Amino acid sequence: MRLPLVLVSCFATASLWAAEGAPPADPPLSRFLPILFYTPDTGVGAGGFLIRNLDNPESGDPSQLIAFATITQKSQIISVAEPKIYWDQGRWEWAGKISGQDFPSEYYGRGQAEVKPDDAEAYNDKRFGLETRLKNIVYDGLFWELELGANWQRFTENHKDEPTPLVDAEFERWGHKAHQQFVSAALGHDNRSSRVRATSGHLIRAFYRHHNFKTDEDRGNYGTLGLDWKQYMTLTEKQSLALQLYAAEMDREDVPFYLLQGLGGNQVLRGFYGNQFRDYAVTYAQTEWRTLWTPSWGFRVFAGVGAHADRLSAIEDSSVKTAGGLGIDYFLDPRSMNNLRLDVGLSQDNVGVYFLYGNAF
Numbered sequence: 001m002r003l004p005l006v007l008v009s010c011f012a013t014a015s016l017w018a019a020e021g022a023p024p025a026d027p028p029l030s031r032f033l034p035i036l037f038y039t040p041d042t043g044v045g046a047g048g049f050l051i052r053n054l055d056n057p058e059s060g061d062p063s064q065l066i067a068f069a070t071i072t073q074k075s076q077i078i079s080v081a082e083p084k085i086y087w088d089q090g091r092w093e094w095a096g097k098i099s100g101q102d103f104p105s106e107y108y109g110r111g112q113a114e115v116k117p118d119d120a121e122a123y124n125d126k127r128f129g130l131e132t133r134l135k136n137i138v139y140d141g142l143f144w145e146l147e148l149g150a151n152w153q154r155f156t157e158n159h160k161d162e163p164t165p166l167v168d169a170e171f172e173r174w175g176h177k178a179h180q181q182f183v184s185a186a187l188g189h190d191n192r193s194s195r196v197r198a199t200s201g202h203l204i205r206a207f208y209r210h211h212n213f214k215t216d217e218d219r220g221n222y223g224t225l226g227l228d229w230k231q232y233m234t235l236t237e238k239q240s241l242a243l244q245l246y247a248a249e250m251d252r253e254d255v256p257f258y259l260l261q262g263l264g265g266n267q268v269l270r271g272f273y274g275n276q277f278r279d280y281a282v283t284y285a286q287t288e289w290r291t292l293w294t295p296s297w298g299f300r301v302f303a304g305v306g307a308h309a310d311r312l313s314a315i316e317d318s319s320v321k322t323a324g325g326l327g328i329d330y331f332l333d334p335r336s337m338n339n340l341r342l343d344v345g346l347s348q349d350n351v352g353v354y355f356l357y358g359n360a361f
Contacts, residue, residue: 028053028062029333033340035070037355045072049340049357051332054083060090061195062336066357077102090137093195097131104158107167110257110278111310112319117273117349121164123171125258127153137190145186145205153178153258174256175216184209197337197359198232199240205229215256222252224261230361238292244361247283249312263306263321266354267361270302270345271323273352279308283315286361290329298329298339302360323347 033049047070054063063086069079080099086092106120115121131149138144155176157164186207192198209224226248233241246268248261261282264272268284284306292298303324309315327343341359345352 028056031332043073045070051338061086093135095133099129102126108276110260121167122158123167124156124158127151141189141191143188143190147184149182151180170257178213178215180213182209182211199234200232203230222250222255224248224250240290242288245285247312249281253280263308266356269304269306269321269323270325270343271347271350271352273350277308280310281312282308283312295334296331300327
Protein backbone atom coordinates (compact mmCIF):
# COMPACT_ATOMS: atom_id res chain seq x y z
CA MET A 1 0.00 0.00 0.00
CA ARG A 2 1.40 3.38 -0.99
CA LEU A 3 0.71 6.40 1.19
CA PRO A 4 1.18 9.73 -0.64
CA LEU A 5 2.13 12.54 1.73
CA VAL A 6 1.78 16.24 1.02
CA LEU A 7 3.54 18.88 3.10
CA VAL A 8 2.68 22.52 2.58
CA SER A 9 5.68 24.42 3.87
CA CYS A 10 4.78 28.02 3.53
CA PHE A 11 1.85 30.29 2.86
CA ALA A 12 2.86 33.81 1.83
CA THR A 13 0.57 36.58 0.76
CA ALA A 14 1.15 39.66 -1.41
CA SER A 15 -1.34 42.53 -1.46
CA LEU A 16 -2.21 44.48 -4.60
CA TRP A 17 -1.44 48.18 -4.21
CA ALA A 18 -2.56 51.08 -6.36
CA ALA A 19 0.07 52.58 -8.64
CA GLU A 20 -0.35 56.03 -7.10
CA GLY A 21 -1.85 57.32 -3.91
CA ALA A 22 -3.37 55.31 -1.08
CA PRO A 23 -4.81 51.85 -1.75
CA PRO A 24 -8.59 51.55 -1.99
CA ALA A 25 -10.48 50.77 1.17
CA ASP A 26 -11.44 47.29 0.02
CA PRO A 27 -9.21 46.22 -2.92
CA PRO A 28 -9.87 43.01 -4.88
CA LEU A 29 -8.10 39.97 -3.48
CA SER A 30 -4.63 39.25 -4.87
CA ARG A 31 -2.54 36.53 -3.32
CA PHE A 32 0.51 34.40 -4.17
CA LEU A 33 1.33 31.30 -2.12
CA PRO A 34 4.62 29.42 -2.54
CA ILE A 35 4.21 25.71 -1.75
CA LEU A 36 6.54 22.79 -1.04
CA PHE A 37 5.41 19.16 -1.10
CA TYR A 38 6.62 15.57 -1.11
CA THR A 39 5.12 12.30 -2.37
CA PRO A 40 6.86 8.94 -2.77
CA ASP A 41 6.05 8.98 -6.50
CA THR A 42 7.36 12.48 -7.21
CA GLY A 43 9.96 13.17 -4.55
CA VAL A 44 10.30 16.75 -3.38
CA GLY A 45 8.38 19.31 -5.40
CA ALA A 46 7.83 23.04 -5.32
CA GLY A 47 5.63 25.57 -7.00
CA GLY A 48 3.37 28.54 -6.61
CA PHE A 49 -0.34 29.33 -6.50
CA LEU A 50 -1.83 32.65 -7.64
CA ILE A 51 -5.37 33.92 -7.15
CA ARG A 52 -6.40 37.39 -8.26
CA ASN A 53 -9.91 38.79 -8.22
CA LEU A 54 -10.52 41.07 -11.18
CA ASP A 55 -13.36 43.00 -9.54
CA ASN A 56 -15.07 43.39 -6.20
CA PRO A 57 -18.85 43.25 -6.71
CA GLU A 58 -21.22 44.19 -3.92
CA SER A 59 -22.97 40.84 -4.37
CA GLY A 60 -22.26 37.66 -6.26
CA ASP A 61 -19.00 35.94 -7.14
CA PRO A 62 -16.01 38.00 -8.29
CA SER A 63 -14.37 37.60 -11.69
CA GLN A 64 -10.94 36.12 -11.10
CA LEU A 65 -7.76 34.55 -12.41
CA ILE A 66 -6.37 31.38 -10.84
CA ALA A 67 -3.01 29.90 -11.81
CA PHE A 68 -0.55 27.42 -10.38
CA ALA A 69 2.57 25.54 -11.44
CA THR A 70 4.63 22.81 -9.81
CA ILE A 71 7.82 20.92 -10.68
CA THR A 72 9.43 17.97 -8.90
CA GLN A 73 12.94 16.63 -8.57
CA LYS A 74 11.95 13.99 -11.16
CA SER A 75 11.18 16.74 -13.71
CA GLN A 76 7.42 16.22 -13.47
CA ILE A 77 5.46 19.33 -14.32
CA ILE A 78 1.85 20.46 -13.87
CA SER A 79 0.69 23.99 -14.76
CA VAL A 80 -2.81 25.48 -15.05
CA ALA A 81 -4.30 28.95 -15.61
CA GLU A 82 -8.07 29.54 -15.32
CA PRO A 83 -9.78 32.93 -15.80
CA LYS A 84 -13.50 33.38 -14.97
CA ILE A 85 -15.43 36.48 -15.98
CA TYR A 86 -18.96 37.36 -14.80
CA TRP A 87 -21.12 40.20 -16.12
CA ASP A 88 -24.73 41.39 -16.28
CA GLN A 89 -25.11 40.75 -12.53
CA GLY A 90 -23.76 37.22 -12.91
CA ARG A 91 -26.21 36.12 -15.59
CA TRP A 92 -23.34 35.65 -18.04
CA GLU A 93 -20.20 33.64 -17.29
CA TRP A 94 -17.13 33.01 -19.42
CA ALA A 95 -14.41 30.66 -18.26
CA GLY A 96 -11.20 29.51 -19.88
CA LYS A 97 -8.48 27.01 -19.06
CA ILE A 98 -4.99 26.39 -20.36
CA SER A 99 -3.08 23.46 -18.91
CA GLY A 100 0.04 21.43 -19.45
CA GLN A 101 1.59 18.46 -17.74
CA ASP A 102 4.45 16.00 -17.99
CA PHE A 103 3.63 13.38 -15.43
CA PRO A 104 3.66 9.61 -14.85
CA SER A 105 0.34 7.80 -14.70
CA GLU A 106 -0.83 4.25 -14.12
CA TYR A 107 -3.16 1.90 -15.95
CA TYR A 108 -5.47 -0.39 -13.99
CA GLY A 109 -7.35 -1.86 -16.93
CA ARG A 110 -10.70 -1.07 -18.48
CA GLY A 111 -14.18 -2.35 -17.72
CA GLN A 112 -14.41 -5.22 -15.26
CA ALA A 113 -10.87 -6.43 -15.98
CA GLU A 114 -9.10 -4.10 -13.56
CA VAL A 115 -5.48 -4.66 -12.66
CA LYS A 116 -4.89 -5.00 -8.94
CA PRO A 117 -3.59 -1.72 -7.46
CA ASP A 118 -0.22 -3.20 -6.54
CA ASP A 119 0.19 -4.43 -10.15
CA ALA A 120 -0.72 -1.22 -11.96
CA GLU A 121 1.19 -0.58 -15.18
CA ALA A 122 3.14 2.68 -15.46
CA TYR A 123 3.32 5.03 -18.43
CA ASN A 124 4.19 8.69 -19.00
CA ASP A 125 1.59 11.23 -20.10
CA LYS A 126 2.52 14.57 -21.65
CA ARG A 127 -0.42 16.79 -22.55
CA PHE A 128 -1.45 20.33 -23.41
CA GLY A 129 -5.06 21.47 -23.30
CA LEU A 130 -7.25 24.48 -24.09
CA GLU A 131 -10.87 24.88 -22.99
CA THR A 132 -13.47 27.66 -23.04
CA ARG A 133 -17.01 27.80 -21.67
CA LEU A 134 -19.89 30.25 -22.01
CA LYS A 135 -22.92 30.13 -19.71
CA ASN A 136 -26.05 32.28 -19.69
CA ILE A 137 -28.79 32.25 -17.05
CA VAL A 138 -31.85 33.03 -19.15
CA TYR A 139 -34.61 33.28 -16.56
CA ASP A 140 -34.93 32.52 -12.85
CA GLY A 141 -32.00 30.10 -12.76
CA LEU A 142 -32.66 28.38 -16.10
CA PHE A 143 -29.47 28.36 -18.15
CA TRP A 144 -27.77 27.12 -21.30
CA GLU A 145 -24.07 26.36 -21.57
CA LEU A 146 -21.63 25.79 -24.44
CA GLU A 147 -18.11 24.42 -24.03
CA LEU A 148 -15.27 23.86 -26.51
CA GLY A 149 -11.90 22.26 -25.99
CA ALA A 150 -8.86 20.61 -27.53
CA ASN A 151 -6.11 18.41 -26.12
CA TRP A 152 -2.80 17.17 -27.47
CA GLN A 153 -1.18 14.16 -25.80
CA ARG A 154 1.95 12.07 -26.16
CA PHE A 155 2.51 8.81 -24.31
CA THR A 156 5.58 6.72 -23.61
CA GLU A 157 5.96 3.39 -21.86
CA ASN A 158 7.64 3.21 -18.48
CA HIS A 159 9.38 -0.13 -17.98
CA LYS A 160 11.65 0.88 -15.12
CA ASP A 161 9.99 -1.30 -12.50
CA GLU A 162 7.84 -3.98 -14.14
CA PRO A 163 6.73 -5.08 -17.64
CA THR A 164 3.60 -3.34 -18.92
CA PRO A 165 1.89 -5.71 -21.38
CA LEU A 166 -1.58 -4.12 -21.16
CA VAL A 167 -0.30 -0.59 -21.72
CA ASP A 168 1.97 -1.80 -24.53
CA ALA A 169 -1.03 -3.44 -26.21
CA GLU A 170 -3.05 -0.22 -25.95
CA PHE A 171 -0.25 1.82 -27.51
CA GLU A 172 0.24 -0.75 -30.24
CA ARG A 173 -3.46 -0.44 -31.07
CA TRP A 174 -3.73 3.36 -30.89
CA GLY A 175 -0.21 4.74 -31.14
CA HIS A 176 1.67 7.15 -28.90
CA LYS A 177 0.24 10.49 -30.00
CA ALA A 178 -3.34 11.78 -29.88
CA HIS A 179 -5.30 14.93 -30.65
CA GLN A 180 -8.84 15.41 -29.36
CA GLN A 181 -11.48 18.07 -29.89
CA PHE A 182 -14.85 18.33 -28.17
CA VAL A 183 -17.96 20.48 -28.10
CA SER A 184 -20.45 20.22 -25.26
CA ALA A 185 -23.92 21.68 -24.82
CA ALA A 186 -25.88 21.73 -21.57
CA LEU A 187 -29.23 22.86 -20.18
CA GLY A 188 -30.14 23.14 -16.54
CA HIS A 189 -31.18 25.11 -13.49
CA ASP A 190 -28.82 26.93 -11.13
CA ASN A 191 -30.02 28.67 -7.97
CA ARG A 192 -26.93 28.15 -5.80
CA SER A 193 -26.15 30.77 -3.18
CA SER A 194 -22.59 30.92 -4.56
CA ARG A 195 -20.76 29.40 -7.52
CA VAL A 196 -17.60 29.13 -5.40
CA ARG A 197 -18.89 27.53 -2.18
CA ALA A 198 -22.65 27.14 -2.05
CA THR A 199 -24.50 26.58 1.22
CA SER A 200 -28.00 26.38 -0.29
CA GLY A 201 -29.66 25.77 -3.64
CA HIS A 202 -28.85 23.35 -6.44
CA LEU A 203 -27.21 22.95 -9.83
CA ILE A 204 -28.96 20.51 -12.18
CA ARG A 205 -27.19 20.07 -15.51
CA ALA A 206 -28.05 17.74 -18.41
CA PHE A 207 -25.30 17.66 -21.04
CA TYR A 208 -24.20 16.09 -24.30
CA ARG A 209 -20.56 16.13 -25.40
CA HIS A 210 -19.39 15.26 -28.92
CA HIS A 211 -15.77 14.19 -29.11
CA ASN A 212 -13.48 13.75 -32.15
CA PHE A 213 -10.12 12.07 -31.76
CA LYS A 214 -7.18 11.24 -33.97
CA THR A 215 -4.25 9.02 -33.03
CA ASP A 216 -1.20 7.63 -34.82
CA GLU A 217 -3.18 4.57 -35.84
CA ASP A 218 -6.86 5.53 -36.02
CA ARG A 219 -9.47 8.26 -35.74
CA GLY A 220 -13.10 8.41 -34.70
CA ASN A 221 -15.79 10.19 -32.74
CA TYR A 222 -18.24 9.47 -29.97
CA GLY A 223 -20.80 11.18 -27.77
CA THR A 224 -21.37 11.26 -24.01
CA LEU A 225 -24.81 11.93 -22.52
CA GLY A 226 -25.04 12.68 -18.83
CA LEU A 227 -26.81 14.26 -15.85
CA ASP A 228 -25.11 16.05 -12.95
CA TRP A 229 -27.16 17.11 -9.90
CA LYS A 230 -25.57 19.02 -7.02
CA GLN A 231 -27.63 19.95 -3.97
CA TYR A 232 -26.59 22.21 -1.06
CA MET A 233 -28.34 22.61 2.29
CA THR A 234 -27.71 24.97 5.21
CA LEU A 235 -27.72 23.12 8.55
CA THR A 236 -26.63 25.90 10.92
CA GLU A 237 -24.90 29.25 10.56
CA LYS A 238 -21.53 27.48 10.22
CA GLN A 239 -22.52 24.06 8.88
CA SER A 240 -23.77 22.89 5.50
CA LEU A 241 -24.31 19.68 3.58
CA ALA A 242 -23.36 19.12 -0.08
CA LEU A 243 -24.58 16.20 -2.20
CA GLN A 244 -23.90 15.15 -5.80
CA LEU A 245 -25.51 12.57 -8.09
CA TYR A 246 -23.91 11.88 -11.48
CA ALA A 247 -24.47 9.45 -14.34
CA ALA A 248 -23.06 9.47 -17.87
CA GLU A 249 -22.78 7.02 -20.76
CA MET A 250 -20.67 6.97 -23.94
CA ASP A 251 -22.21 5.79 -27.22
CA ARG A 252 -19.08 4.12 -28.68
CA GLU A 253 -17.18 1.09 -27.41
CA ASP A 254 -13.94 1.43 -29.33
CA VAL A 255 -11.90 4.37 -28.02
CA PRO A 256 -8.42 4.75 -26.51
CA PHE A 257 -8.26 3.88 -22.83
CA TYR A 258 -7.32 7.44 -21.84
CA LEU A 259 -10.62 8.76 -23.23
CA LEU A 260 -12.81 6.46 -21.14
CA GLN A 261 -14.70 7.85 -18.17
CA GLY A 262 -13.04 7.28 -14.80
CA LEU A 263 -13.70 6.83 -11.11
CA GLY A 264 -11.09 7.57 -8.46
CA GLY A 265 -8.78 10.49 -7.79
CA ASN A 266 -9.03 13.91 -6.19
CA GLN A 267 -12.62 14.72 -7.26
CA VAL A 268 -14.59 11.44 -7.34
CA LEU A 269 -14.16 8.53 -4.89
CA ARG A 270 -11.24 10.15 -3.11
CA GLY A 271 -9.20 7.30 -1.65
CA PHE A 272 -8.87 5.32 -4.90
CA TYR A 273 -6.09 6.06 -7.36
CA GLY A 274 -6.83 8.49 -10.17
CA ASN A 275 -8.95 6.84 -12.91
CA GLN A 276 -8.51 3.48 -11.21
CA PHE A 277 -11.81 2.36 -12.77
CA ARG A 278 -12.28 3.22 -16.47
CA ASP A 279 -15.42 2.35 -18.40
CA TYR A 280 -17.97 3.56 -20.94
CA ALA A 281 -20.65 4.29 -18.35
CA VAL A 282 -20.17 5.54 -14.79
CA THR A 283 -22.44 6.68 -12.00
CA TYR A 284 -21.65 7.93 -8.53
CA ALA A 285 -23.02 9.74 -5.50
CA GLN A 286 -21.04 11.66 -2.93
CA THR A 287 -21.75 13.85 0.05
CA GLU A 288 -19.82 16.26 2.26
CA TRP A 289 -20.55 17.74 5.66
CA ARG A 290 -18.80 21.11 5.83
CA THR A 291 -18.26 23.33 8.84
CA LEU A 292 -16.37 26.55 9.64
CA TRP A 293 -13.93 26.77 12.53
CA THR A 294 -12.96 30.38 11.96
CA PRO A 295 -13.40 32.83 9.07
CA SER A 296 -10.18 31.38 7.57
CA TRP A 297 -10.41 27.66 8.39
CA GLY A 298 -12.95 24.89 7.85
CA PHE A 299 -13.36 21.14 8.19
CA ARG A 300 -15.10 18.52 6.07
CA VAL A 301 -16.17 14.86 6.26
CA PHE A 302 -16.96 13.17 2.95
CA ALA A 303 -18.10 9.83 1.56
CA GLY A 304 -18.84 8.49 -1.90
CA VAL A 305 -20.12 5.44 -3.75
CA GLY A 306 -19.69 4.72 -7.47
CA ALA A 307 -20.14 2.01 -10.09
CA HIS A 308 -19.25 1.42 -13.74
CA ALA A 309 -20.12 -0.82 -16.70
CA ASP A 310 -20.31 -0.73 -20.49
CA ARG A 311 -23.89 0.61 -20.13
CA LEU A 312 -25.72 2.19 -17.21
CA SER A 313 -28.40 -0.47 -17.52
CA ALA A 314 -25.74 -3.17 -17.09
CA ILE A 315 -24.28 -1.92 -13.79
CA GLU A 316 -24.13 -4.68 -11.18
CA ASP A 317 -23.57 -4.72 -7.45
CA SER A 318 -20.13 -6.26 -7.95
CA SER A 319 -18.83 -3.03 -9.54
CA VAL A 320 -19.89 -0.78 -6.63
CA LYS A 321 -16.99 0.98 -4.89
CA THR A 322 -17.05 3.09 -1.70
CA ALA A 323 -14.63 5.60 -0.22
CA GLY A 324 -14.61 8.37 2.37
CA GLY A 325 -12.39 10.64 4.39
CA LEU A 326 -11.67 13.95 6.12
CA GLY A 327 -10.48 17.33 4.90
CA ILE A 328 -9.34 20.77 6.01
CA ASP A 329 -10.11 24.04 4.21
CA TYR A 330 -8.06 27.21 4.22
CA PHE A 331 -10.04 30.16 2.87
CA LEU A 332 -7.97 32.56 0.81
CA ASP A 333 -10.79 35.10 0.92
CA PRO A 334 -13.41 34.71 3.68
CA ARG A 335 -15.83 36.89 1.68
CA SER A 336 -15.93 34.82 -1.53
CA MET A 337 -14.87 31.56 0.24
CA ASN A 338 -12.18 30.64 -2.31
CA ASN A 339 -10.30 27.83 -0.62
CA LEU A 340 -7.38 25.48 -0.64
CA ARG A 341 -8.23 22.00 0.61
CA LEU A 342 -6.21 19.16 2.09
CA ASP A 343 -8.20 15.90 1.88
CA VAL A 344 -7.32 12.46 3.20
CA GLY A 345 -9.35 9.79 1.40
CA LEU A 346 -9.69 6.16 2.47
CA SER A 347 -10.64 3.08 0.45
CA GLN A 348 -9.95 -0.64 0.62
CA ASP A 349 -7.08 -0.13 -1.83
CA ASN A 350 -5.34 3.05 -0.72
CA VAL A 351 -4.97 6.05 1.54
CA GLY A 352 -4.80 9.16 -0.64
CA VAL A 353 -3.74 12.68 0.33
CA TYR A 354 -4.82 15.54 -1.96
CA PHE A 355 -3.83 19.20 -1.80
CA LEU A 356 -5.91 21.21 -4.27
CA TYR A 357 -7.73 24.45 -4.97
CA GLY A 358 -11.52 24.58 -4.70
CA ASN A 359 -14.11 22.05 -3.64
CA ALA A 360 -14.55 18.59 -5.14
CA PHE A 361 -18.13 19.58 -6.08
